[in-house]
Amino acid sequence: MTAASLIHLASIAYIFWGWPSSHTTIAFSMSVCLITLFPKSRPILISALVYAFYVGLSVSVSIHWLSEFVAGAIIGSLVGRVVGRNFSANVKTDLSASNPESFS
Numbered sequence: 001m002t003a004a005s006l007i008h009l010a011s012i013a014y015i016f017w018g019w020p021s022s023h024t025t026i027a028f029s030m031s032v033c034l035i036t037l038f039p040k041s042r043p044i045l046i047s048a049l050v051y052a053f054y055v056g057l058s059v060s061v062s063i064h065w066l067s068e069f070v071a072g073a074i075i076g077s078l079v080g081r082v083v084g085r086n087f088s089a090n091v092k093t094d095l096s097a098s099n100p101e102s103f104s
Contacts, residue, residue, distance in 0.1 A: 020071035021064045024056035028076025029083070036084025052076075 031048035038044045052073070060069035 024072030025076040027055035029080040032080030
């Protein structure tokens with residue numbers, strides 16, 4: 001493979017590096033998964049959402065378009081919900097009931 005063909009491949013791949021925002025997708029996946037696992041915990045709800053929006057909006061201001069933030073938030077939320085529900089179903093316990101003082 002020549003250097004010119006490698007540069008061409010890199011430029012084609014670069015087109016798809018921004019959509020959706022991977023930072024936002026990962027932040028929303030983690031946040032929604034935690035919210036799904038600990039549904040009764042208000043501190044986890046608030047801190048997870050603040051974290052996800054902080055990460056998502058900070059990269060949409062600096063390196064991504066707002067549409068990439070929105071797409072990452074939607075995809076990440078769906079992935080986080082599926083992972084959280086499947087993990088909860090496999091564990092067969094409500095994690096928030098294990099120690100309610102530390103999560104409420």
